[in-house]
Amino acid sequence: DIVMTQSPDSLAVSLGERATINCKSSQSVFYRTNKKNYLGWYQQKPGQPPKLLIYWASTRDSGVPDRFSGSGSGTDFTLTISSLQAEDVGVYYCHQYYDNPTFGQGTKLEIK
Amino acid sequence: EGQLVESGGGLVQPGGSLRLSCAASKFTFSAYWMTWVRQSPGRGLEWVAYIKGDGSDKHYVDSVKGRFIISRDNAKNSVYLQMNSLRAEDTAVYYCARLHIWENSSRYRCFDVWGQGTRVTVSS
Numbered sequence: 001d002i003v004m005t006q007s008p009d010s011l012a013v014s015l016g017e018r019a020t021i022n023c024k025s026s027q028s029v030f031y032r033t034n035k036k037n038y039l040g041w042y043q044q045k046p047g048q049p050p051k052l053l054i055y056w057a058s059t060r061d062s063g064v065p066d067r068f069s070g071s072g073s074g075t076d077f078t079l080t081i082s083s084l085q086a087e088d089v090g091v092y093y094c095h096q097y098y099d100n101p102t103f104g105q106g107t108k109l110e111i112k
Numbered sequence: 113e114g115q116l117v118e119s120g121g122g123l124v125q126p127g128g129s130l131r132l133s134c135a136a137s138k139f140t141f142s143a144y145w146m147t148w149v150r151q152s153p154g155r156g157l158e159w160v161a162y163i164k165g166d167g168s169d170k171h172y173v174d175s176v177k178g179r180f181i182i183s184r185d186n187a188k189n190s191v192y193l194q195m196n197s198l199r200a201e202d203t204a205v206y207y208c209a210r211l212h213i214w215e216n217s218s219r220y221r222c223f224d225v226w227g228q229g230t231r232v233t234v235s236s
Contacts, residue, residue: 056214095223097220106156
């Protein structure tokens, strides 16, 4: 199985500041044939299911604010929130779908 | 957009069985791979199984192989998870989700629509 490791486990950021979450896979999730990274990012708020934010490592899902962006390739990926809003508090997960799906352990984002 | 509603969770004794259901609406159900994902404090988010749109292909995480069966009824727009020989470590919230279609339908896709989940507790 591909192991996904996120860092940090928790993060406190001031409103309006940048938040950065990292995700590392134990093997590459880049598929050379279509040049896609099989990596997604989700946001989960208390009592709610995960919500898809980013797929193919950098494509925002419909309706996701443009302050959310994804980057990286191969084994190292980053989710960036450019200007933190109060509603962005929650837990963020990376997810690889290159092989049988696996998720990172989650990063809890709070307001400083 | 799509909606998914799970049902069937509850308290069951170790070794018992439970059948989860997920009712889909507002999308062409038969065109999509569907999946079950579970979440527990100890194991985080864990993919459990998925099934192709026509039901002809299924895959499971190793820890449930031989115990869980995923199935679907496209006439009823529903997907199911039959859980047998349940163990304490199967205790979790179980989510039904839809696999994203991009160019085509494939099992190598992210999960773009999720239900609210149904809680399963395995305990004596």
